[in-house]
Amino acid sequence: MQALFARSDIADLISKVEAGERLSAEDGLRLFRTPDIAALGYAANLVRERLHGDTTTYIVNRYLHYSNVCWDTCKFCSFYRKPGEPGSFTKPVEQIVEWARQFEGQGIQELHIVGGLHPSLKYDYYLQLLRGLKGVLPDTSLKGFTSVEIDWFSRIGRKDARMVMREMHEAGLDSLTGGGAEIFAEHVRKQICPNKIGAERYFEIHGIAHEMGLKTQVTMLYGHVESDADRIDHLLRIRDFQDRTGGFQVFIPLAYHAENNALKARRASGMTDLKVYAVSRLMLDNVPHLKCYWISAGLKLSQVALGYGVDDLDGIVYEHERIFHDAGSGTPQKLGEEDVRKLIRDAGRVPCRRDSRYKLLEEVTA
Numbered sequence: 001m002q003a004l005f006a007r008s009d010i011a012d013l014i015s016k017v018e019a020g021e022r023l024s025a026e027d028g029l030r031l032f033r034t035p036d037i038a039a040l041g042y043a044a045n046l047v048r049e050r051l052h053g054d055t056t057t058y059i060v061n062r063y064l065h066y067s068n069v070c071w072d073t074c075k076f077c078s079f080y081r082k083p084g085e086p087g088s089f090t091k092p093v094e095q096i097v098e099w100a101r102q103f104e105g106q107g108i109q110e111l112h113i114v115g116g117l118h119p120s121l122k123y124d125y126y127l128q129l130l131r132g133l134k135g136v137l138p139d140t141s142l143k144g145f146t147s148v149e150i151d152w153f154s155r156i157g158r159k160d161a162r163m164v165m166r167e168m169h170e171a172g173l174d175s176l177t178g179g180g181a182e183i184f185a186e187h188v189r190k191q192i193c194p195n196k197i198g199a200e201r202y203f204e205i206h207g208i209a210h211e212m213g214l215k216t217q218v219t220m221l222y223g224h225v226e227s228d229a230d231r232i233d234h235l236l237r238i239r240d241f242q243d244r245t246g247g248f249q250v251f252i253p254l255a256y257h258a259e260n261n262a263l264k265a266r267r268a269s270g271m272t273d274l275k276v277y278a279v280s281r282l283m284l285d286n287v288p289h290l291k292c293y294w295i296s297a298g299l300k301l302s303q304v305a306l307g308y309g310v311d312d313l314d315g316i317v318y319e320h321e322r323i324f325h326d327a328g329s330g331t332p333q334k335l336g337e338e339d340v341r342k343l344i345r346d347a348g349r350v351p352c353r354r355d356s357r358y359k360l361l362e363e364v365t366a
């Protein structure tokens with residue numbers, strides 16, 4: 001261990017990390033509570049460099065919001081609108097496919113599809129949407145829908161979740177997004193999203209995707225009413241599940257934003273953001289990648305996070321992102337590829353374009 005950290009209150013935990021030992025729930029709590037952010041960063045960076053060296057990946061992607069209409073009313077959500085409410089929209093499939101046509105031949109690796117739980121769209125709308133998009137962008141990976149939406153499709157289509165996943169996959173869906181995880185602890189969900197499916201259903205649907213050979217993402221919405229213990233519980237549930245399926249390819253912490261929603265909690269501090277990244281990297285020893293979603297975290301913090309366990313930045317966004325910008329995120333709506341590469345290089349890391357399965361698409365040179 002570096003002499004600098006020998007007297008840290010987490011020196012024993014750093015030794016465990018150096019030896020490659022798995023950390024316990026109690027260890028995780030101590031990591032969240034340490035004032036020694038430098039020691040925490042050292043440990044998280046050790047794991048990051050063991051796994052990925054200096055390589056920092058990003059993907060050339062686009063966002064598609066097909067609708068923001070949702071019957072649910074999650075308290076942290078600034079995105080949803082009720083049917084007919086000012087600002088609500090639902091796009092016809094033909095219009096979306098026409099929009100996608102402009103990206104033909106541009107080498108877009110991934111389309112990230114986002115919506116809510118629409119009360120009147122039919123099950124077939126989603127299949128037609130996927131088929132239409134795959135028809136014009138056959139080489140672009142379609143990453144869409146959360147497990148909450150898959151559960152919703154299962155209800156409106158009167159099919160079990162396995163059948164829904166199979167039909168969506170056949171229509172073109174390549175992977176599930178990680179949204180809907182929020183904080184898994186039931187007492188937190190009761191406060192922030194009481195109508196949403198619980199942890200068991202979330203994992204069941206991701207498990208079906210993993211059985212089908214799809215890789216998925218998993219998230220955590222932090223910085224609202226949850227405690228350190230709730231965060232550790234969240235991370236350990238993911239770690240346990242990942243031990244069984246191995247299908248999560250990336251973990252994405254998402255900071256709660258307070259504008260235009262009912263929760264009105266206070267946005268976490270930059271120090272908390274860095275702790276969440278570092279502790280996540282240390283606890284999730286079986287999830288290969290840790291992503292910083294710069295749209296939510298901010299560009300400057302994203303850069304610093306590359307020294308706290310993060311090895312992947314999302315992404316190259318040209319279409320307007322809605323989820324975090326509606327909630328008050330002040331980050332740019334658009335970031336070009338060269339901007340992302342510079343941001344990574346300025347942090348002393350090596351940028352590398354990747355595909356949706358984290359295959360590196362260029363030779364990594366320091």
Ligand code: SF4
Binds near residue numbers: 072074077148193
């Ligand atoms: S988080 Fe999702 S399910 Fe909840 S209100 Fe927003 S769009 Fe609807």
